[in-house]
Amino acid sequence: MNLLTISGSPHVHGDTSVKKIMYGVVIAMIPALIVSIYFFGIGAVKVILISVIACLFFEWFIQKFLIKGKSTIGDGSALITGVLLAFNVPSNLPIGVIIIGAFVSIAIAKMSFGGLGKNPFNPALVGRVFLLVSFPVQMTSWPIPKPLFSSVVTDAITGPTPLGIVKEGLKSGETVSHLMAQLPTYTEGIIGGIGGSLGEVSVIALLIGAIYMLIKKIITWEIPTAFLGSVIIFTGILYLINPEMYINPIFHLVTGGLALGVFFMATDMVTSPMSSKGMLIFGLGAGAITVIIRVWGAYPEGVSFAILIMNAFVPLINKGFKPKRFGETIN
């Protein structure tokens, strides 16, 4: 008989793996991917492909020549960053700018900390915010969505996002009810077709992905619920104070990058808290900061900043909010 292996228990392992989780997220992004190609056509395909290829390349290059370790591009996380970065930019973004974004995401925000699992901030969001402050013009000229098979197709027409219209309008002294006429309907927001970044175009496509991830237990309910809940509560309070100065909560929910941020970026397990209580705090904070930026900040959209700011609090939250220990209280 051969020599026996000795190892500590347990001797069996569940069928989870990092790869399974990561590709689960990729699958969850497919509905939004299809919708974005439907509305933005070849521009979307171009942005997504370049972003993904650049992200994979930078990770491969750094892992091979700087870290000198085994290739990690197969684990799916660079692929997610690539798609998420593409989801966060307009479909007419120049190729060079996308590549810079991918570089910042992977090289600076992820690999410089030691790769998957070690980055404190969501890589795709770091890339997006870097581009937003470095290339403000290119990053905020949104092509107007045109369904793939509709008759009028020109990519050149750009227009502001609904959040931008509201921000500018309110700044110049107009009232909400007056602005409403220029805004798309809520149905458009939910199904798709309002201007914005690639992945923001359809709430329902993102929701399908989110439900898939919840069923597959890739994400848990805490962060999305707390995030959406706090956006609803804070915008709701403002709306009740003065509906002519503050637009209603439903508008906030269906526009901008909220759904994308809530389901795909705030829930990033690497950069979010570990305990259930911690996750609720994280979501609550992110929601509150989003509203503050949207209503009073310089930018019309605040989801990315909100998530990044809350990312910075994660170690503190993990320290402050421990899970309930067994036997802590006797009932």
Add this chain to the structure above:
Amino acid sequence: MKTFKLGGIHPAENKLSESQPIETLQLPRKVFIPLAQNLGAPSVAIVKRGDEVKVGQLIGKAEAFICSNVHSSVSGKVTKIDNFITQTGYKTPTIHIDVAGDVWEESIDTSSEIKHEINLSKEEIVQKIKEMGIVGMGGAAFPTHVKLMPPPGKIAEFLIINGVECEPYLTSDHRIMLEKSEELLIGVSILMKGLDVKKALIGIENNKTDAIRILSEIAVKYDGISVYPLKVKYPQGGEKQLIKALVNREVPSGKLPLEVGCVVNNVGTAFAVYEAVQKNKPLIERVVSVSGKTLEKPSNLMVRIGTQISELFDKAGGIPQGTGKVIGGGPMMGKALVSIEAPIVKGSSGILVFDEKEEKRLEPQNCIRCARCITVCPMGLEPVLLAQYSENEMFDLAEENSIMDCMECGSCHYTCPANRPLLDYIRVGKNKVGQIIRNRGKT
């Protein structure tokens, strides 16, 4: 259906031997009976080389409080008392006996007749259990009589009988519940009398519906015994989890079940108690599941204590080609064995074989902070953090974060998508922290 709330996992059950009736293993030619089979102090040998012994004769005497007697499981001649390899991986003092015939001590009732009437008083029961060397048969091998002697000021309210058998593969408790149901319930009544409690709760996981049905039917005849089906979830067989599931009380950190008025015993133990008290039979044999996917015939065997593990494989179709690992106990908490020459002891509930592919550990990757280990931890700990503290020798922080509450169920390691050996690190940390705490007590 009842279960515990915090954490838990559901590993593949693989109860391959669940429909195999208990078979008696043929007598071995030699047995090796370790003097240390229980949690606590080892017993002291009272026989010497050349002595003739009978089945059931006392050969190792308990001299400490947390200690239990050891009896000969065969008749024959003591050839030597020497160190011998055991399932712990260490060589410990062991009595070697050459088997000759099968002569039992006259005091033991070897008839198969079931004796219902309990004639002994509370004190006599505890004394008898102590004398017969009964220990917890679920694996930990804690001397049973100690559990029946609550320290002053502590009162037991419930006797909890553990029929959960939440470890994959193992089926020995399941078979005892099916085949020795009546004896088992008498054993429970004896324990109730010994402990002076009015209520006993038998918890059985719902993957053993036949056992639940049979025991519920018979339990009607017994006062104060009730059977509860439990939702299948690992590690429900853990004392603290079972108490939480059945009576919804939480044993405080670092305390015994008595703190919340409970005493937990395994079904195997209850059967051994029946035999000890009603039949005057010491703990000299037990049911062992021999299982594994590559095994020709997974079985449940009645084995004399001290039989070498290699002998069990002969009955189960021989040890398969390509066996990479042999485990004493279940796959979640059992120990990988150094040698199949080691003997079966009182706490051996099963022997498993894994082939080379199955035993391979997957390569660890970076932690992705998914917090699954925290979600599944039945003690509400943060395994990822405890493992990091241990790895970086930050033992004060490990202690602060309740590392000593870890019962090593392995749910964290099982569930980690990055295959990180969390429990390995935590074990090292527990060891160190335990040492630090003991040293603190000395100064």
